[in-house]
Amino acid sequence: xxxxxxxxxxxxxxxxxxxxxxxxxxxxxxxxxxxxxxxxxxxxxxxxxxxxxxxxxxxxxxxxxxxxxxxxxxxxxxxxxxxxxxxxxxxxxxxxxxxxxxxxxxxxxxxxxxxxxxxxxxxxxxxxxxxxxxxxxxxxxxxxxxxxxxxxxxxxxxxxxxxxxxxxxxxxxxxxxxxxxxxxxxxxxxxxxxxxxxxxxxxxxxxxxxxxxxxxxxxxxxxxxxxxxxxxxxxx
Amino acid sequence: xxxxxxxxxxxxxxxxxxxxxxxxxxxxxxxxxxxxxxxxxxxxxxxxxxxxxxxxxxxxxxxxxxxxxxxxxxxxxxxxxxxxxxxxxxxxxxxxxxxxxxxxxxxxxxxxxxxxxxxxxxxxxxxxxxxxxxxxxxxxxxxxxxxxxxxxxxxxxxxxxxxxxxxxxxxxxxxxxxxxxxxxxxxxxxxxxxxxxxxxxxxxxxxxxxxxxxxxxxxxxxxx
Amino acid sequence: xxxxxxxxxxxxxxxxxxxxxxxxxxxxxxxxxxxxxxxxxxxxxxxxxxxxxxxxxxxxxxxxxxxxxxxxxxxxxxxxxxxxxxxxxxxxxxxxxxxxxxxxxxxxxxxxxxxxxxxxxxxxxxxxxxxxxxxxxxxxxxxxxxxxxxxxxxxxxxxxxxxxxxxxxxxxxxxxxxxxxxxxxxxxxxxxxxxxxxxxxxxxxxxxxxxxxxxxxxxxxxxxxxxxxxxxxxxxxxxxxxxxxxxxxxxxxxxxxxxxxxxxxxxxxxxxxxxx
Numbered sequence: 123x124x125x126x127x128x129x130x131x132x133x134x135x136x137x138x139x140x141x142x143x144x145x146x147x148x149x150x151x152x153x154x155x156x157x158x159x160x161x162x163x164x165x166x167x168x169x170x171x172x173x174x175x176x177x178x179x180x181x182x183x184x185x186x187x188x189x190x191x192x193x194x195x196x197x198x199x200x201x202x203x204x205x206x207x208x209x210x211x212x213x214x215x216x217x218x219x220x221x222x223x224x225x226x227x228x229x230x231x232x233x234x235x236x237x238x239x240x241x242x243x244x245x246x247x248x249x250x251x252x253x254x255x256x257x258x259x260x261x262x263x264x265x266x267x268x269x270x271x272x273x274x275x276x277x278x279x280x281x282x283x284x285x286x287x288x289x290x291x292x293x294x295x296x297x298x299x300x301x302x303x304x305x306x307x308x309x310x311x312x313x314x315x316x317x318x319x320x321x322x323x324x325x326x327x328x329x330x331x332x333x334x335x336x337x338x339x340x341x342x343x344x345x346x347x348x349x350x351x352x353x354x355x356x357x358x
Numbered sequence: 359x360x361x362x363x364x365x366x367x368x369x370x371x372x373x374x375x376x377x378x379x380x381x382x383x384x385x386x387x388x389x390x391x392x393x394x395x396x397x398x399x400x401x402x403x404x405x406x407x408x409x410x411x412x413x414x415x416x417x418x419x420x421x422x423x424x425x426x427x428x429x430x431x432x433x434x435x436x437x438x439x440x441x442x443x444x445x446x447x448x449x450x451x452x453x454x455x456x457x458x459x460x461x462x463x464x465x466x467x468x469x470x471x472x473x474x475x476x477x478x479x480x481x482x483x484x485x486x487x488x489x490x491x492x493x494x495x496x497x498x499x500x501x502x503x504x505x506x507x508x509x510x511x512x513x514x515x516x517x518x519x520x521x522x523x524x525x526x527x528x529x530x531x532x533x534x535x536x537x538x539x540x541x542x543x544x545x546x547x548x549x550x551x552x553x554x555x556x557x558x559x560x561x562x563x564x565x566x567x568x569x570x571x572x573x574x575x576x577x578x579x580x581x582x
Numbered sequence: 583x584x585x586x587x588x589x590x591x592x593x594x595x596x597x598x599x600x601x602x603x604x605x606x607x608x609x610x611x612x613x614x615x616x617x618x619x620x621x622x623x624x625x626x627x628x629x630x631x632x633x634x635x636x637x638x639x640x641x642x643x644x645x646x647x648x649x650x651x652x653x654x655x656x657x658x659x660x661x662x663x664x665x666x667x668x669x670x671x672x673x674x675x676x677x678x679x680x681x682x683x684x685x686x687x688x689x690x691x692x693x694x695x696x697x698x699x700x701x702x703x704x705x706x707x708x709x710x711x712x713x714x715x716x717x718x719x720x721x722x723x724x725x726x727x728x729x730x731x732x733x734x735x736x737x738x739x740x741x742x743x744x745x746x747x748x749x750x751x752x753x754x755x756x757x758x759x760x761x762x763x764x765x766x767x768x769x770x771x772x773x774x775x776x777x778x779x780x781x782x783x784x785x786x787x788x789x790x791x792x793x794x795x796x797x798x799x800x801x802x803x804x805x806x807x808x809x810x811x812x813x814x815x816x817x818x819x820x821x822x823x824x825x826x827x828x829x830x831x832x833x834x835x836x837x838x839x840x841x842x843x844x845x846x847x848x849x850x851x852x853x854x855x856x857x858x
Contacts, residue, residue, distance in 0.1 A: 139643065142643040191557075196557060197518040197519070197521035197532065199522060199524065199532055200532055200552050200556060201553070210673070210677060210679075213612065213680055292426035293426075293428055296525065296670075297670065303426070303428060303432070306429070311632060311639075311762040312638075313788070315437075316433075316440060317440055321437070324429055324433065327426055331423075439770040439771075444770060444771055444772065446772075533757075540738045541739075543676070
């Protein structure tokens with residue numbers, strides 16, 4: 123096994139393969155980081171809609187609750203296939219990358235909404251009451267009272283959440299998105315050993331996730347005195 | 359949109375899909391129990407083990423938490439046979455999922471043990487409890503209360519994670535959904551039915567776990 | 583909070599209604615007739631690069647193979663640019679039906695079931711079926727396969743599966759996602775054999791040359807014909823493609839390309855028929 127590895131390594135790490143793997147690496151990064159970022163924006167809005175004090179609008183609240191509950195309870199692979207076929211039926215001519223990105227954004231929104239909600243819940247009732255008593259508007263309450271206290275609670279889990287999506291995007295290989303896992307499968311089919319193909323991408327995934335996790339822990343240490351591991355939200 | 363949804367063709371396959379959901383639950387349960395055992399050993403090693411054991415456990419947890427489960431199973435499924443270890447698809451997925459869950463559960467269980475405070479043990483001592491009584495009346499109730507909610511959460515994650523096994527020819531809920539899709543071509547219909555089954559399945563499991571937690575362990579676990 | 587509940591409720595309803603209207607005015611899916619393809623100066627063809635040598639990733643990791651070569655010849659005849667789009671087995675038919683690609687290749691055997699969903703041109707090539715197994719297993723007849731101790735590795739959604747269920751009901755079937763996984767399953771010993779198209783296996787199994795393979799044609803299944811799959815009722819494109827294929831058969835382009843990629847001539851010839 124190890125001798126094959128030594129024999130095929132020069133050919134495996136040839137110019138065209140490195141180009142191919144590099145492109146896939148960038149796609150994995152873009153898919154997960156961009157998806158998590160866009161999802162966070164939507165999730166933030168959902169958390170606002172869900173909050174009884176910020177948006178006392180029942181239909182919006184019910185929508186936000188239903189959205190979060192449903193999208194957190196469907197496996198990524200099943201969501202991906204649903205989005206994929208929905209795109210086809212609606213006639214949107216997006217690429218497979220767009221399909222995967224949409225899936226990441228839709229799921230990320232649900233998880234982000236939960237993280238942000240946790241941040242809002244960390245602000246004591248009395249603070250909300252005080253803001254209301256001082257006749258502060260919603261935007262003011264949010265901006266000057268709630269958010270400054272919520273960020274330290276929201277930010278650390280947001281890193282774990284991003285790592286979760288880096289890992290989930292490996293499933294996008296199922297619909298032929300040119301990301302790391304897909305490339306490993308292609309190179310494996312071309313005859314390179316499974317060890318070198320999957321071993322290489324495992325290291326590359328690690329190279330994305332591990333620094334992200336360390337950064338998250340560092341920021342958490344700075345924001346709070348207590349050290350907790352970066353928690354990852356419920357996802358699959 | 360001129361697509362007409364035809365759930366009629368799909369309805370007849372629902373019992374078949376529910377059978378798959380049962381398999382998903384089994385796979386989730388197996389990998390959860392195995393993962394919890396791995397986590398227990400690891401958490402103990404982290405607290406009381408010698409330095410090499412602690413380093414090994416940390417390396418294991420760091421590696422498995424920072425790489426995708428799908429690729430981990432690819433490794434077990436395609437690389438191990440090159441070394442002469444050939445596992446059935448179901449076994450390969452169960453092992454991959456257990457090792458993966460083991461890493462998460464190591465973190466969860468360690469946090470649970472660490473939440474035990476010195477003062478509680480001191481209190482037990484001052485009440486004249488012996489070791490058995492201390493474990494039974496102080497340590498265990500505390501750990502169960504601390505661990506029950508995150509463990510329930512992890513079990514739900516395991517249920518959803520089983521869908522990855524479909525990629526390895528295991529015919530659990532998602533695998534069976536692929537099969538029905540190949541027969542009927544009613545793709546969105548069948549996958550949306552599967553999505554609904556997952557939502558209901560995890561809701562039922564969450565509710566059941568919350569009820570058990572409340573009745574048996576007096577833990578206030580929330581469903582939502 | 584300076585917003586009273588009733589106004590808020592109304593605002594919410596209005597928002598929901600707005601979202602619903604937005605969602606219902608999505609662009610309609612439509613296949614592109616011949617004129618549109620020419621006008622856009624681009625022919626979009628779906629190929630499955632996990633099916634070497636029909637389509638594959640070459641040494642430079644670009645899509646290449648028999649089908650891309652034929653597609654390129656067709657695009658040249660039409661005078662437009664070729665855009666190859668990678669499709670997988672489960673989605674290739676929906677992709678055409680939705681108009682994301684103009685036609686699909688990828689071993690599209692013509693079957694009456696598929697013809698309910700898409701239209702077919704004249705055949706591009708024949709598909710010949712048989713049993714593939716490691717020679718050591720010595721599995722050469724369907725009756726040998728019809729045994730509970732035999733595991734067949736097959737690919738989901740392929741035409742051979744209903745036949746297997748009927749003809750060799752006792753065999754265990756391992757349903758995999760794609761052909762590379764099937765080949766690996768046999769090479770690694772997860773399965774004993776596979777009953778499927780055998781035209782491509784000689785080339786596709788080359789990476790697994792540590793195993794001695796045995797390929798046995800089975801005439802009983804019959805021959806199927808792979809065509810270009812076109813969206814339903816897109817007759818302007820379909821008719822033109824059939825004519826183009828006639829010319830490519832006539833001048834030997836298809837047979838030449840086949841011989842080059844499949845490492846031998848087509849097992850059952852496709853005569854160039856002037857009528858279709």
